Amino acid sequence: MKLTRRDAVAALVGAGVIGGAGAAALARDGFQADSNAANGEGEGAEAVVAALVGTARAVYPSDVENVAAFVETYAATKLDRRPEFRAGAADALSDLDAEARITFDARFAALDPVENETVLRRTGAETAEPDPKGTTAERVRYYFVNEALYALYASPTGGELVGIENPQGHPGGTDSYRRGPDR
Structure with missing residues (x-):
């Protein structure tokens, strides 16, 4: 199963990060990750995007393809449009990288998927329970x-994995609402 840019745009629309005009601009122009430090300690958006790619490679099913491009499109756009989220993710990344250095002597984003999974478990x-202000x-x-x-x-392609034909924010047309649940 191959994820596409269109899947990333659909997920961003579903999350309320972008609307119709933003989706059209993103689809046309692509994205540019903000390389400025989010918290003044060198953890900019590019580092957070790389860590999200590493996380996705660890937690996504193995048959999912094009993970890096999909996550980069989604994450760079969200981080650009949500500075509070970017700052919180950068702070959490400091702790995630600290655990990765203790366990594997490398930053989280530099690890392979099995090592990423190990670090996530060790944290x-x-x-x-997810909490933006909680423990590590x-x-x-x-x-x-x-x-x-999320x-x-x-995304439409990812939603198919769990039987969600039309994820929130992704129009499916009236045909999908007329069929019974057995299809």
Whole structure:
């Protein structure tokens, strides 16, 4: 299953990050990640995007393709339009990178998917309740794990994995509302 830019745009629309004009502009012009530091400590949007890509590679099903381009489109746009989210994610990334350095002597984004999964488990994000102001585990769950999963399952292609034919924000036409649940 291959994710596309269109899937990322649909997920952004579903999340209320962009509207019709924003979606058209993004589809036409692409995105530019903000490389400025979000928290004054060198954790800019590009580092957060790279960590979200690493998270997605760890938590997405193995048959999903084009993960990096999909997550980069989704995350760079969200981080650009939601500076509070970007700052919170950058703070959580500091803790995520600290755990990655302790465990594998490298930043989280530089690890392979199996190592990323190990770091996510070691932070406790696997079982934590998401909370943007909570513990490290809760913040990593909120900003990285849940965000990556939301992007996937809010997209038309990702929604098919779990039987959501028309994720929120993705028009499906009247035909989809006339069929019974057995199709």
